[in-house]
Amino acid sequence: MTDFLMPSLGADMETGTVVEWRVKPGSPVKKGDVIAVVETHKGAIEVECFEEGTVSELCVEEGEEVPVGALLARLNGPGEPAAQPEPGEKVQEQAPAPRKAPAAEPARAPRERAPEGEAAPEARVAVTPAARRRAAERGLDPATLKGTGIDGSVTLADVEAAAPSAFARPPAEAAEPAAPPRKAKRGFDPDQMRQAIAAAMSRSKREIPHYYLTSTMDLGRAVGWLEAFNRERAPDERLLPAVVLLKATALALGKVPQLNGFWENGAFRPGPGVHLGWAISLRGGGLVAPAIHNADKTSLPDLMAALRDLVGRARAGGLRSSELIDPTVTITSLGERGADSVIGVIYPPQVAIIGFGRIAERPWVVDGGIEKRPLVSVSLSGDHRASDGHTGGKLLAAIDDLLQQPEAL
């Protein structure tokens, strides 16, 4: 029997609210399955199970806010007999959960489901496959929507109408009243998120002795390679420059692993892989940096797909707990209309953050003459407890080298 506790999904998370259980007692679960959707200051996050087993009981109601570490549910391990609570474990005074006892359960179940004299059996709502998937992405229960499709099925349009787009509304209609329904359902609270960012960044500056290095890198080859790549492809297969920068950084961290990991209990713990946290700014204010796992082993098209997927889910709600817990380093980029350079603040307990400024054409010395080249300013903020400038310099040099051979990324 194991306890499933409310996970900490960020340095300063203190409480979370279970908004939706995705399992019930008796559901089999395996590692990676989403057990519940928890509302935090980072928005609605899908919390994954880390073990295999069967859900024995749910200990928290939907809508209940509980602190990090609180008991959310209990699981029976695979093959475990229906267990008593282990001695010494905090015992919840609740009725023992329905066991997988032999005859008793099956005999009970049909009677419970028998329609005679009972309320109408659960009617099955027809939902189209595309609608079902979109509803899951948006965190809506499609069964609660009115279906306008064939045989009354809930369609994509019905799911999208549940969160109407401002543009699609005919101009004559009045605007929504003050509180947009989306925020209450699936979004994040910008004020809470602001507070969380404030707390995390303050802690970072309080505790982490930062050092800063910057370097200007020539992206001529990379930009040329990208243009040629994209020219041959339809828009949905094209790559953004960010993907090239991400891959080069991920590979460079493989060569300088002292910058990929965590400072914990007075020592550096290397990360289990290069799980790049990509800083995504959220519309309406707010910031989250979920992980792209094993970015060093991912191809450029797959990185692009992962990026697109993450950005979509970060904004719509639907990030997973592993994506928030796992980043081993963070990359931030203000994009083409931001600043020339960005010098970031490290997210504890990570030990580095790499910042990319705007890619802009500038004069550069090439073979003794001046040419215009697309240049980018790259910064590294490092935790001086875990590494020194020399190491940081090696990382920047490695990134530069990798960017000069884009075809090898």
Next chain:
Amino acid sequence: MTEAAIRKLAAEVLGDIAPEAEPGTLSDDEDMREALDLDSMDFLNFVIGLHKGSGVDIPEADYPKLFTMKGVVSYFSRDSG
């Protein structure tokens, strides 16, 4: 495509990308990346949405023609077939 169809398609695609934006606030001449705070991923998603909805190929070199609604309308009217 007709102008009405182009505007409808663009509005739908933008609605997915910038759902919180106020209707009717984007003027035809405004650079929508500024007005709607679209980053390069958002703009690429916009191009993809237009490409899929119209079947017209959009080379990277043409992206600047699509920064304003006026540009979008003129681009797809030109390519109408």
Next chain:
Amino acid sequence: MNKAATKDATLTLTYREACRQAIREALISDPRSFVMGEDVGLYGGCYAVTKGLLEEFGPSRIRDTPLSESAFVGAGIGAAMAGLRPIVEIMTCNFSLLALDQIVNNAASIPHMSGGQFAVPLVIRMATGAGRQLAAQHSHSLEGWYGHIPGIKVLAPGTVEDARHMLKPALADPNPVLIFEHIVLYNAEGELDPAVESVDISKAKIRRPGRDVSLITYGNSLPKALAAAEDLAQDGIEAEVVDLRVLRPLDNATIFESVSRTRRCVIVDEGWKSGSISAEIAARLAEEAFFELDAPIRRICSREVPVPYAAHMEEAALPQVPAIVEAARSLVRPQ
């Protein structure tokens, strides 16, 4: 397109004429090629496709055969194995049933059974389809059936351009290729772009882009689907028309990409619904594009009866534009 010089202007010609020009091009460019079949020589072909060719190329290149499909298809297989490039004409797919053993057990299987020692670079052209009141035994659409057989390729040109240009890559293919020419299409006129000198025989083509529903079809159902798309457009429904062009191997990529975008699909197939190529496509969509679908798949096929003789009954039995329109509309606007 340069319309100044006549040579560069687009040509308008019939599908039948396009087929004939394709055969002429093959006969002129490759001395190994020849045509054989019933009535292809003296009579000029049952559907007049080979009219005038006997005079132009002589009896050893345009060979009239006895009334025995099994024999002359077998001879064609042998000729191909021996290094020639025969273009066998089976008058219609209805008669191909008499040569089924040759096609399936010999042409399709010999390369495999001989471990690649023998190629069978054979092209068989057949007229197919209904719509001319030729009644039950002469109105089949069996190209879908042939799509079931490994070892052959099955082409269904639906446009004048494809009728003109599919033959050359078919002849170049070392494996047997079956080309199905719909009898109603022979009189259809279309434009040929002189800049086009060959076509791909592996891909489907989107003949009309759209957003709301994909109409997937081939052969003589293609013009019906295009007409249906026009009707639907009047109503504000943008239908995408996908011309399959190749029934084996099916171009999965184009089919899935179209339906993944429009999320709704009507398959129009002149064969009978059961066990048809439309069934195969629907199954593949359910396997590979299940989560993209926003509505059930609909198929418009021939009614499951032997094709009637009387004109009004034949019309009622075959796929027609109103049924396609209705099916598409029911998916896009269910209420």
